[in-house]
Structures are given as C-alpha cells and as structure tokens.
Amino acid sequence: xxxxxxxxxxxxxxxxxxxxxxxxxxxxxxxxxxxxxxxxxxxxxxxxxxxxxxxxxxxxxxxxxxxxxxxxxxxxxxxxxxxxxxxxxxxxxxxxxxxxxxxxxxxxxxxxxxxxxxxxxxxxxxxxxxxxxxxxxxxxxxxxxxxxxxxxxxxxxxxxxxxxxxxxxxxxxxxxxxxxxxxxxxxxxxxxxxxxxxxxxxxxxxxxxxxxxxxxxxxxxxxxxxxxxxxxxxxxxxxxxxxxxxxxxxxxxxxxxxxxxxxxxxxxxxxxxxxxxxxxxxxxxxxxxxxxxxxxxxxxxxxxx
Amino acid sequence: xxxxxxxxxxxxxxxxxxxxxxxxxxxxxxxxxxxxxxxxxxxxxxxxxxxxxxxxxxxxxxxxxxxxxxxxxxxxxxxxxxxxxxxxxxxx
Numbered sequence: 001x002x003x004x005x006x007x008x009x010x011x012x013x014x015x016x017x018x019x020x021x022x023x024x025x026x027x028x029x030x031x032x033x034x035x036x037x038x039x040x041x042x043x044x045x046x047x048x049x050x051x052x053x054x055x056x057x058x059x060x061x062x063x064x065x066x067x068x069x070x071x072x073x074x075x076x077x078x079x080x081x082x083x084x085x086x087x088x089x090x091x092x093x094x095x096x097x098x099x100x101x102x103x104x105x106x107x108x109x110x111x112x113x114x115x116x117x118x119x120x121x122x123x124x125x126x127x128x129x130x131x132x133x134x135x136x137x138x139x140x141x142x143x144x145x146x147x148x149x150x151x152x153x154x155x156x157x158x159x160x161x162x163x164x165x166x167x168x169x170x171x172x173x174x175x176x177x178x179x180x181x182x183x184x185x186x187x188x189x190x191x192x193x194x195x196x197x198x199x200x201x202x203x204x205x206x207x208x209x210x211x212x213x214x215x216x217x218x219x220x221x222x223x224x225x226x227x228x229x230x231x232x233x234x235x236x237x238x239x240x241x242x243x244x245x246x247x248x249x250x251x252x253x254x255x256x257x258x259x260x261x262x263x264x265x266x267x268x269x270x271x272x273x274x275x276x277x278x279x280x281x282x283x284x285x286x287x288x289x290x291x292x293x294x295x296x297x298x299x300x301x302x303x304x305x
Numbered sequence: 306x307x308x309x310x311x312x313x314x315x316x317x318x319x320x321x322x323x324x325x326x327x328x329x330x331x332x333x334x335x336x337x338x339x340x341x342x343x344x345x346x347x348x349x350x351x352x353x354x355x356x357x358x359x360x361x362x363x364x365x366x367x368x369x370x371x372x373x374x375x376x377x378x379x380x381x382x383x384x385x386x387x388x389x390x391x392x393x394x395x396x397x
Contacts, residue, residue: 248324248337255335262333266317269328269335273319 004047012039019061021052025172025220026161027112028052029104033064033096035078041097041196045175045211060107064096082107091202098199098207101177105158108172109259115170116271117259118160122169123152125300128227129169131160131279133257136204139234139286142182145210146289147296149190154216155224164267167274168223173216175209183208189289228299229254229281232292240291242282242299250281307395308383309353314391316350318343329391336389341367342382346391353395356383 003011003022014020015038019030022042031042052058060082067077067090076093079086080103087106091099109117120133121144130152134140141157148154156172163170178186178195183206186193194211229250230242254272255261261268286292310316315330325343327336338346344363348354354362360379364371386392 246324247321248319248326251319251326252335252337265333266328266330269317273326277319277321 001051003049003051011043015039021058022046023050023052024174026170027059028057030058030061035064035096037096038064038100044196045209048214048217062100062103064100095199095202097196098202101209108159113260113263114164115161116164116264116268118254119257120160121157122155122160123147124155124224125152127224128303129155129224130228130230131226132230132232133254134232138232140232141177142185143232143292145176145178145186146189146293150293154212162271167271168225170223171220173212173220175211177207177209179207180205226275226279229279230284232284235285236287238285238287240286240295242284242295245281245283247276247281251276307353307355308349308392309395310349311391311393345382346386349392
C-alpha cells in the first residue's frame with residue numbers, strides 16, 4: 001500500500017497516533033505529528049512511498065511536536081523529539097516540514113552505521129553511480145535536481161549509503177532539498193517540478209523540497225556501483241567543465257565528507273579506497289544546468305562504449 | 306639519529322600511480338603522501354635506519370641521485386613524519 005491510497009483523514013489519524021510508517025530506501029520511518037504542514041508535505045511529496053505494515057521493524061521514530069506552554073498559542077514552535085530527547089533547537093511552527101526532513105537525515109547519519117555514509121548527492125545511470133560531495137552552497141542539490149529531471153535516477157541528494165559488504169550504493173530516494181536561488185533555477189529548468197511550499201527564514205534561508213519522480217521510486221531496491229566521484233562547484237559564467245582530480249586527495253575528501261568513516265576504522269579505509277580505485281575523480285565547474293547535464297550525459301555515453 | 310616506525314602505528318597502504326594513502330590502525334587517521342615519503346615510511350616499517358642509511362636505500366629504490374637536494378628533501382620528510390606521529394627516534 002502507498003501513502004496516496006490513504007484518505008486525508010486517515011493520514012492525519014495515523015500521524016497523530018500511532019504514527020505513519022513509510023519506507024524510504026532501506027529505512028522504515030515512523031512519523032508522528034499533529035502539525036498540519038507535516039501532513040500536507042507528506043501528501044504532496046511522499047504519495048508514492050510504501051507504507052509499512054503493522055508489526056514490521058521500524059528503524060527510526062521521528063516526532064514533530066508543538067512546543068508546550070504559551071508557545072502553543074503565541075508564536076508557536078515545533079520541536080523534533082527522538083527517543084524522548086530533543087536533539088535540535090525548537091523552530092517556528094512553519095519550519096515543521098523541513099525540520100522533519102533534516103531530522104530524518106540526522107537519524108540516518110548518526111545511527112545507520114551498517115553503511116559507510118557520505119554527505120554527498122548520488123545519481124545513477126545504467127547501474128553506474130556519480131557521487132557528488134560538496135560543501136553547502138556549491139550547487140550540489142541544484143545539479144542533482146537538474147540531472148534527475150533529465151534521465152538520471154536519484155539515489156539521494158544528501159546521503160550516499162555504501163554497503164559495508166559489497167561497496168554498492170543503496171538508494172534513499174527522498175525529496176530533493178532546494179534553497180534560495182536554486183528554487184528559481186529549478187522552477188525554470190523543470191517547469192513541472194512538484195515543490196512543497198517555501199519555508200522562509202530558516203537557518204539555510206528559504207527552503208523547499210522537490211518530489212522524486214514516481215518511476216525513480218519503482219526501482220528503489222536497485223543498488224548502483226560507484227563509477228565517478230565528482231566535486232561540483234557552481235561558478236558564475238563558468239563553462240561546464242570536468243577536470244581530472246587526484247585519487248588520493250579525493251579519497252581523503254570523501255573521508256572528510258563521511259559521517260562515520262572513522263567509526264569503521266580499517267573497514268572504512270578499505271571500502272573507500274576500493275571505491276576510489278573503480279571511480280574516475282573530477283572537479284566540475286558549471287554555471288548553466290543544461291550544459292552541466294550534457295557533460296554528465298557524455299560521461300554516461302562514454303561508459304556505454 | 307636512528308629512526309623507527311612509531312610502536313603504536315600499524316599501516317595499511319593504497320597506491321594510485323604514485324599517489325599514496327596510508328591508514329594507521331592505531332590512530333584511525335588516513336595520511337596522503339608522495340612516493341618518496343611512502344618509500345621512506347615503508348622502509349622504516351621493515352627496519353630502523355639512520356637518515357644516512359635511508360638516503361642510500363631510498364635513492365637506490367627510486368633510482369634518483371643521492372645528492373644534497375635529496376638529503377634536504379629527506380630531512381623535511383622525516384620532520385613531517387615525526388610531527389605526524391608516524392615515526393620516532395630509536396632509543397638505544
């Protein structure tokens with residue numbers, strides 16, 4: 001059963017109690033909230049996600065709760081609660097949906113140590129994955145959204161999940177986080193993109209999330225092998241261009257961009273160095289999405305031989 | 306002075322066409338280095354050696370002249386490896 005098969009009433013009833021349990025990639029999340037914007041965001045961005053039957057294992061329970069006391073009525077706030085703790089600061093109530101997304105990322109990045117997890121976008125074509133680590137503001141999510149709208153399959157815009165057993169990458173398939181100018185760029189580049197309402201004045205500026213195309217979720221179990229590691233950077237007026245990059249330095253950068261490389265010790269080193277061995281590494285500068293997608297498409301064509 | 310690998314250091318190596326990384330199981334740190342540095346460190350993994358001996362062995366292994374410039378470079382490398390905690394002086 002998928003979320004869109006539930007009535008609006010049933011979505012809200014489950015969110016209230018005992019929680020709406022959805023599957024995103026390899027994880028089952030129980031979402032609990034009585035906040036209307038959370039229900040609306042889930043209905044808009046998660047309609048095709050599988051619901052998890054009662055009795056199945058739930059990896060993480062994410063609760064978005066109203067702050068208590070006067071804050072219930074005066075400048076209401078939202079609090080993320082996990083295992084009875086509130087790991088983040090409380091936020092204005094209208095930040096509830098992006099807070100849910102950040103909380104889900106936090107759960108995975110701090111606890112899913114059965115993967116080597118990188119802070120990197122990852123997309124795939126014909127079984128070959130492009131890993132794109134980059135600091136905030138480098139245009140990583142914008143590029144990711146652009147590629148996904150032009151035939152590349154989304155694995156994740158934030159978290160690259162590498163199997164400790166065989167080095168393959170598991171899709172996470174969650175909505176793509178976009179902010180500030182990238183919202184304008186993507187609305188122009190993908191006119192039919194489904195975006196949630198924009199939340200203003202967050203710590204990241206104005207943010208929204210883009211729905212993952214339905215067909216990408218149908219292959220959510222299909223893992224991909226790493227083939228390229230590309231460090232993207234948006235540079236105004238730059239021609240889209242790949243520049244070969246040191247493998248050793250790329251490996252160290254991936255380690256720095258990992259949430260749990262040091263947790264895994266020698267296993268992490270061997271996994272990451274194997275990944276680098278089979279991947280071509282590049283720096284990538286771009287300013288125009290159309291050009292950028294074309295460069296990536298050429299990589300895929302070359303790979304096809 | 307005779308140098309040896311730090312007793313707490315156990316290294317695992319990877320090499321991509323002369324670009325080396327070494328993972329130290331003891332500290333959990335990953336180090337990036339060039340071929341000369343990697344060669345020095347791998348020699349010290351097998352045996353303790355003085356700078357003079359290291360200069361002879363590495364110059365021979367890499368087929369480069371063991372001249373003043375090489376000796377200066379080696380000196381810098383030993384300082385760097387010591388600062389990183391990877392090597393230490395052998396206490397007689």
